[in-house]
Amino acid sequence: xxxxxxxxxxxxxxxxxxxxxxxxxxxxxxxxxxxxxxxxxxxxxxxxxxxxxxxxxxxxxxxxxxxxxxxxxxxxxxxxxxxxxxxxxxxxxxxxxxxxxxxxxxxxxxxxxxxxxxxxxxxxxxxxxxxxxxxxxxxxxxxxxxxxxxxxxxxxxxxxxxxxxxxxxxxxxxxxxxxxxxxxxxxxxxxxxxxxxxxxxxxxxxxxxxxxxxxxxxxxxxxxxxxxxxxxxxxxxxxxxxxxxxxx
Amino acid sequence: xxxxxxxxxxxxxxxxxxxxxxxxxxxxxxxxxxxxxxxxxxxxxxxxxxxxxxxxxxxxxxxxxxxxxxxxxxxxxxxxxxxxxxxxxxxxxxxxxxxxxxxxxxxxxxxxxxxxxxxxxxxxxxxxxxxxxxxxxxxxxxxxxxxxxxxxxxxxxxxxxxxxxxxxxxxxxxxxxxxxxxxxxxxxxxxxxxxxxxxxxxxxxxxxxxxxxxxxxxxxxxxxxxxxxxxxxxxxxxxxxxxxxxxxxxxxxxxxxxxx
Ligand SMILES: Nc1ncnc2c1ncn2[C@@H]1O[C@H](COP(=O)(O)OP(=O)(O)OP(=O)(O)O)[C@@H](O)[C@H]1O
Ligand SMILES: [Mg+2]
Numbered sequence: 001x002x003x004x005x006x007x008x009x010x011x012x013x014x015x016x017x018x019x020x021x022x023x024x025x026x027x028x029x030x031x032x033x034x035x036x037x038x039x040x041x042x043x044x045x046x047x048x049x050x051x052x053x054x055x056x057x058x059x060x061x062x063x064x065x066x067x068x069x070x071x072x073x074x075x076x077x078x079x080x081x082x083x084x085x086x087x088x089x090x091x092x093x094x095x096x097x098x099x100x101x102x103x104x105x106x107x108x109x110x111x112x113x114x115x116x117x118x119x120x121x122x123x124x125x126x127x128x129x130x131x132x133x134x135x136x137x138x139x140x141x142x143x144x145x146x147x148x149x150x151x152x153x154x155x156x157x158x159x160x161x162x163x164x165x166x167x168x169x170x171x172x173x174x175x176x177x178x179x180x181x182x183x184x185x186x187x188x189x190x191x192x193x194x195x196x197x198x199x200x201x202x203x204x205x206x207x208x209x210x211x212x213x214x215x216x217x218x219x220x221x222x223x224x225x226x227x228x229x230x231x232x233x234x235x236x237x238x239x240x241x242x243x244x245x246x247x248x
Numbered sequence: 249x250x251x252x253x254x255x256x257x258x259x260x261x262x263x264x265x266x267x268x269x270x271x272x273x274x275x276x277x278x279x280x281x282x283x284x285x286x287x288x289x290x291x292x293x294x295x296x297x298x299x300x301x302x303x304x305x306x307x308x309x310x311x312x313x314x315x316x317x318x319x320x321x322x323x324x325x326x327x328x329x330x331x332x333x334x335x336x337x338x339x340x341x342x343x344x345x346x347x348x349x350x351x352x353x354x355x356x357x358x359x360x361x362x363x364x365x366x367x368x369x370x371x372x373x374x375x376x377x378x379x380x381x382x383x384x385x386x387x388x389x390x391x392x393x394x395x396x397x398x399x400x401x402x403x404x405x406x407x408x409x410x411x412x413x414x415x416x417x418x419x420x421x422x423x424x425x426x427x428x429x430x431x432x433x434x435x436x437x438x439x440x441x442x443x444x445x446x447x448x449x450x451x452x453x454x455x456x457x458x459x460x461x462x463x464x465x466x467x468x469x470x471x472x473x474x475x476x477x478x479x480x481x482x483x484x485x486x487x488x489x490x491x492x493x494x495x496x497x498x499x500x501x502x503x504x505x506x507x508x
Pocket of ligand 1 (some may be wrong): 011017035036037038039041042043082093132
């Protein structure tokens with residue numbers, strides 16, 4: 001279980017997170033929605049310790065994430081970055097297998113490569129892509145390689161920052177199914193950021209909407225349509241008119 | 249605007265400078281402390297050796313060749329005023345191995361390598377590749393900084409030695425073709441005159457410059473601002489800092505080695 005309590009983060013005068021409270025139970029899929037620039041990516045990075053919150057606490061299974069063994073902590077996570085963040089000096093398969101080739105439980109090259117190719121297949125990429133460099137791929141292909149890298153070591157907690165942005169509708173469907181499958185079949189805990197309402201409904205157990213630096217609304221995905229919160233309604237129906245200003 | 253405003257600005261500048269010196273010192277200390285602790289990344293290290301050493305050979309060689317030649321001409325012209333033309337081989341050699349080989353070699357490698365390290369790591373920073381490394385349980389200092397710093401410390405002295413040799417050869421070419429020296433006399437004068445520490449001190453300087461070259465590239469890259477402009481600024485600062493530090497370190501080392 002991941003628990004955030006009153007998390008604040010400012011960059012200079014830009015007060016991005018203003019007291020976020022959120023709970024993600026073990027083995028569930030939480031989807032974060034919210035306007036562009038509201039701090040969704042910053043929120044994920046705070047949990048991973050890539051961004052240090054100014055105040056508040058973040059715990060994983062009751063343990064403060066800023067304390068304790070960083071390596072053991074990070075070994076439990078997989079992360080898909082919004083921009084892919086692929087290592088451009090390494091081939092695609094080396095990117096995907098990166099974690100498998102590190103540390104005490106380092107796998108031999110052939111075995112790591114085989115796993116990488118299997119993960120690439122699961123995100124809809126053919127084997128020949130494995131030996132290309134990230135710069136030779138399209139944006140959507142890079143995204144999927146990032147996804148394959150995030151799930152390669154079968155982590156128990158996976159963060160996906162906009163997994164379907166830039167993908168065609170069919171491929172989005174494939175990725176949504178994959179994320180759902182990872183949660184239900186492998187029992188992973190997932191936290192996904194997305195702007196795609198189809199994805200939200202396909203992936204989420206629970207949804208949280210971030211607005212004004214706080215969690216404006218959170219609940220089961222089934223409650224999304226029922227809620228009369230005007231912010232949520234405006235957001236999920238994509239209306240220009242409403243309480244959320246369109247110039248931010 | 250009050251009268252004390254310039255003073256305050258000056259004070260702020262000095263404080264900023266001291267703060268960044270402190271940050272760089274801490275960073276250097278961290279990098280060094282990681283050198284001896286596993287995991288090690290031999291592939292990154294070999295790649296750095298290739299990038300820093302092998303591919304810098306042409307630029308270091310050419311720089312040294314022309315410098316050695318020019319040095320011989322100058323020493324001949326200067327020596328002629330005292331009737332000391334015969335000193336050309338020995339003074340060219342000592343000037344090359346003690347000063348110009350390491351300093352010019354260091355500066356040329358800084359221009360080539362510091363900039364490319366800073367730009368590469370800066371780009372990794374702004375595209376979140378460094379964050380990705382961290383989440384993949386890989387310490388960016390160990391994976392990115394240590395291989396480059398160690399490679400540079402080992403490889404720049406080798407470049408300096410190559411540069412020394414080519415520089416002396418440049419002097420020799422000018423000496424026998426233009427200044428009327430006898431080839432074997434020129435070589436004999438050079439070899440007999442040079443002492444071990446003349447060359448050794450230059451190599452030690454090379455190692456120190458190698459440290460500066462890689463460290464500045466990595467430090468400024470990892471602290472790059474956001475976007476293309478951030479990377480551009482990081483690259484510029486890295487090269488400027490490396491060049492200034494090389495010249496400053498050269499003065500200090502020269503003082504320590506020969507200042508008595
Ligand atoms: N490293 C940083 N330094 C300074 N400001 C930052 C940094 N990272 C994020 N920000 C700022 O924090 C705010 C939130 O950024 P974040 O990337 O979390 O937005 P987001 O909700 O993920 O938006 P999007 O949906 O467009 O990806 C933005 O105003 C951004 O400029
Ligand atoms: Mg984002």
